[in-house]
Amino acid sequence: MAEGTQSKFSRKDLLGLKDLSAEELRHLLDVAEQFRGLNLRAIKKVPTLRGKSVVHLFLEPSTRTRTSFDIAAKRLSADTFSISGSSSSTTKGETLLDTARNLAAMHPDIIVLRHKRSGAPALLSRELPGTCIVNAGDGFCEHPTQGLLDMLTIRRSIGGFRGRTVTIVGDIMHSRVARSAIYGLRTMGAGVRVCGPRTLIPPGLDSLGVEAHDHLETAIAGADVVMMLRIQQERLARGGHYFPSTREYSRLWGLDRSKLARWARKDVIVMHPGPVNRGVELEPELADSKWSVILNQVENGVAVRMAVLYLVLGGERAARSEGRGV
Amino acid sequence: MTDQRKQILDAAGVERCLKRVASEILDSCDPEVPLALVGIRSGGLPLAHRLASLIGESGGTVPSVGAVDITLYRDDLYTGLEKPSLGETVLPFGMDGYGIVLVDDVLFTGRTVRAAMGELHDYGRPRWIRLAVLVDRGHRELPIQADFVGRKVESLPVDRVVVAVGSDAAAEDGAFIVLGQS
Secondary structure (H helix, E strand, O other): OOOOOOOOOOOOOEOOOOOOOHHHHHHHHHHHHHHHHHOOOOOOOOOOOOOOEEEEEEOOOOOHHHHHHHHHHHHOOOEEEEEEHHHOHHHHOOOHHHHHHHHHOOOOOEEEEEEOOOOHHHHHHHHOOOOEEEEEEEOOOEOHHHHHHHHHHHHHHHOOOOOOEEEEEOOOOOOHHHHHHHHHHHHOOOEEEEEOOHHHOOOOOHHHOEEEEOOHHHHHOOOOEEEEOOOOHHHHHOOOOOOOOHHHHHHHHOEOHHHHHHHOOOOOEEEOOOOOOEOOOEOHHHHOOOOEOHHHHHHHHHHHHHHHHHHHOOHHHHHHHHOOOO | OOOEEEEEEOHHHHHHHHHHHHHHHHHHOOOOOOEEEEEEOOOHHHHHHHHHHHHHHOOOOOOEEEEEOOHHHOOOOOOOOOOOOOOOOEOOOOOOOOEEEEEEEEEOOOHHHHHHHHHHHHHOOOOEEEEEEEEEOOOOOOOOOOOEEEEEOOOOOOOEEEEEOOOOOOOOOEEEEEEOOO
């Protein structure tokens, strides 16, 4: 009876964008688009997830992602519970699996997990078949909701993916943001280039159809989107020597208005997952300029997370398993 | 398995019902209160457009037309029924002080109407809300009745009532009852 898009996402978890089909990605973005409208209303709350509980298990620091998930869940009327690394028993040596099993025994509907180990959400997904797991960033692996909000921002700004080129600049090696964006964008048919110090470009990108560039000039020439990544100083400080100095990094791989004006398309858009190291990877004035869609990314984040919470818990999956139709 | 299908209304019947409902809406409304028709997606929206132009043709001011998508307000999202697509709610008028006529194709349990009223209240405080439907097939599960009814029909709960009506009058317009296996 219903028109258009239905039963195109029937997963219980969102662990990453790697395994999602183009149809699933498109459906997620379409549903997020509908939730964008909701976020512009005077009353931004709908009763959709009333009586459902969402646990935000953030075992690594995060402000933006956690707030965004929290707002998304509350706008859907879910009850939310937040557990952070410092306040939890993980500081007393409890393993992730024990923490998760104990949480699951209290029957939450969704666990949103951020963890410093790659693969932690996949582990929970296997161990807790009755709970939906949403990955909010795991180690160097994936950050799927960030990838989706980047994709939604790109689609809204330039109209689509096929035949478009997205350049990702910075620490690709340690970036789950880059990884999720690469998987999603490649599946949707966009061209992806990466650029940064050789020490921060991981091997094996060819097999994903990603071009690696050494020079910012060639990397951003003709690109529709330039995505600047944060230099994760806290990560690099831990014994990593990947480039001589932040000053040199900024000179070679930082982006400013003058480089953009000389090398890039006039209508290029500049993205950044935040938080911005102003003056390191991005000139402060550029972050606030007409090229920047950084705040659109944040805005789209809430809509994307609402779509994810709605779909993983979804009646779409229930409909499939019970085979009943209207 | 072939569906047993019985026609309730043909194109002329649909047109006749809509004309009558349009004039009833016009007669019952205080001209001082601004009027808007809100179609419930997806079946109610084309009917709301048809009624708006019919009201204009019979001498009234053409009312604004909006649409509600009630998916996020349903009470059966997690009960295993098929989940419909998420459509857009568009209410291009301030809700406050308006007289709202909700429009749907078929009135059955009343749950859709309950959800639609919940959603309208999240947008503002209408002066009043009334309900217009093309087909009332009975079997209410909530204390909800329509103010304007095109056609009442007898049906069994297992039957389906299908309305095929576009935003413009067409020869293919019609309403059918598809008999279920009881």
